[in-house]
Amino acid sequence: MARSSQTEMAVLGALSVEPMTGYALREAIRDVLGHFWSESFGQIYPTLNDLEARGLVVRTGGARARSSTFAVTPDGARRLRELLSEPIQAVPPRNGLMLRLFFGRMLGVDACRELIAATRADAERRLREMDRLAAEVAGEPQYSDDAPFWRLTISAGRHTAEAAIAWADESLAALDDMDRSSR
Amino acid sequence: MARSSQTEMAVLGALSVEPMTGYALREAIRDVLGHFWSESFGQIYPTLNDLEARGLVVRTGGARARSSTFAVTPDGARRLRELLSEPIQAVPPRNGLMLRLFFGRMLGVDACRELIAATRADAERRLREMDRLAAEVAGEPQYSDDAPFWRLTISAGRHTAEAAIAWADESLAALDDMDRSSR
DNA sequence: CCCAGCATGTAACGTGTTACATGATTAC
DNA sequence: GTAATCATGTAACACGTTACATGCTGGG
Numbered sequence: 001m002a003r004s005s006q007t008e009m010a011v012l013g014a015l016s017v018e019p020m021t022g023y024a025l026r027e028a029i030r031d032v033l034g035h036f037w038s039e040s041f042g043q044i045y046p047t048l049n050d051l052e053a054r055g056l057v058v059r060t061g062g063a064r065a066r067s068s069t070f071a072v073t074p075d076g077a078r079r080l081r082e083l084l085s086e087p088i089q090a091v092p093p094r095n096g097l098m099l100r101l102f103f104g105r106m107l108g109v110d111a112c113r114e115l116i117a118a119t120r121a122d123a124e125r126r127l128r129e130m131d132r133l134a135a136e137v138a139g140e141p142q143y144s145d146d147a148p149f150w151r152l153t154i155s156a157g158r159h160t161a162e163a164a165i166a167w168a169d170e171s172l173a174a175l176d177d178m179d180r181s182s183r
Numbered sequence: 184m185a186r187s188s189q190t191e192m193a194v195l196g197a198l199s200v201e202p203m204t205g206y207a208l209r210e211a212i213r214d215v216l217g218h219f220w221s222e223s224f225g226q227i228y229p230t231l232n233d234l235e236a237r238g239l240v241v242r243t244g245g246a247r248a249r250s251s252t253f254a255v256t257p258d259g260a261r262r263l264r265e266l267l268s269e270p271i272q273a274v275p276p277r278n279g280l281m282l283r284l285f286f287g288r289m290l291g292v293d294a295c296r297e298l299i300a301a302t303r304a305d306a307e308r309r310l311r312e313m314d315r316l317a318a319e320v321a322g323e324p325q326y327s328d329d330a331p332f333w334r335l336t337i338s339a340g341r342h343t344a345e346a347a348i349a350w351a352d353e354s355l356a357a358l359d360d361m362d363r364s365s366r
Numbered sequence: 367c368c369c370a371g372c373a374t375g376t377a378a379c380g381t382g383t384t385a386c387a388t389g390a391t392t393a394c
Numbered sequence: 395g396t397a398a399t400c401a402t403g404t405a406a407c408a409c410g411t412t413a414c415a416t417g418c419t420g421g422g
Binding site: 006009010013016017033034035036037038040077080081084085088089090091092093094095096097098099100101102103104105106107111112115145146148149150151152153155156159160162163164166167170171174178 | 189192193196199200216217218219220221223260263264267268271272273274275276277278279280281282283284285286287288289290294295298328329331332333334335336338339342343345346347349350353354357361
């Protein structure tokens with residue numbers, strides 16, 4: 001059985017865009033899906049072997065003995081559509097920043113300020129990352145059928161980052177007010 | 184050893200606001216921290232026993248034999264401050280919605296539309312939940328020292344939900360445009 | 367020739383969830 | 395008395411990460 005249908009979905013999906021090696025798969029997931037998805041090495045290879053055994057992908061031995069390209073079979077495409085249609089399984093939230101801020105009285109106002117400033121900086125960085133991705137998508141016409149969907153995820157990344165920045169600015173101001181009123 | 188320093192932090196933090204039973208702790212985490220944190224039963228009780236063994240919390244036998252209230256000791260408060268100061272450990276992203284939209288070509292435009300509409304509805308629900316929490320905080324003056332920090336997390340929840348709604352509206356419009364241009 | 371990067375895999379570990387099991391108390 | 399809820403706990407399982415192990419290939 002596959003490690004999890006989630007990993008199966010990500011792997012089949014990525015290979016459906018373009019056949020590639022397991023190594024390239026990992027890089028694609030990190031670089032392209034990175035802002036909303038992640039898979040580790042330890043998941044990818046067992047999943048590929050499993051998918052191959054079930055006939056959902058085929059391995060085409062490349063020039064080198066240990067360098068093979070994986071491609072999705074018609075069965076694999078069917079399975080992918082099935083997986084994509086399954087209900088989204090909610091991940092239990094675990095936001096370390098919020099947990100620390102919630103107990104901000106124990107942590108101290110200054111440390112809170114630093115955490116929020118770091119979050120703001122990170123959101124700015126993510127915003128630039130979305131720009132990079134958007135440029136990459138625009139510059140590769142061979143993916144024009146996929147591009148409109150990819151733009152949805154990039155837009156989501158942008159909205160999220162912008163919201164984080166607005167919240168951070170508001171929160172830093174609120175902490176300043178706390179300082180003033182406690183004097 | 185504690186199951187994880189993350190759970191330890193959440194448990195010590197919650198008990199630092201107010202001593203309570205393990206059962207109440209679980210409800211507090213679900214109802215109050217629920218929009219950014221979660222702990223399961225199987226984590227809470229072992230962690231409480233462990234914290235007790237290490238002298239970070241004390242158990243005060245209540246009226247009933249098997250109903251005891253846990254309170255943070257001075258050592259526990261020190262440990263909590265230490266934990267809160269630790270760097271935030273990033274969770275690998277796993278957004279099932281984004282994964283499905285990214286492979287939207289395989290899933291189909293209509294299914295994408297439904298997913299986005301459901302996300303929008305969920306964000307609306309979360310927005311109302313934030314209103315409820317804000318009212319709850321405003322109505323309980325005994326937590327006035329904590330309230331300013333709690334408001335930061337509520338504000339974050341609001342910003343995130345509002346960003347999701349704006350993104351959803353934009354994305355639904357983009358999908359309509361796709362339909363139009365493909366005709 | 368050797369190093370960096372490509373490529374594939376496995377085993378151990380930690381963590382967290384789920385399901386199960388049990389019993390006390392309170393409201394009807 | 396009995397059902398619902400409060401309360402506490404454990405064991406099995408699933409999942410995912412990390413670290414380890416191995417070898418090929420191309421460029422300097």
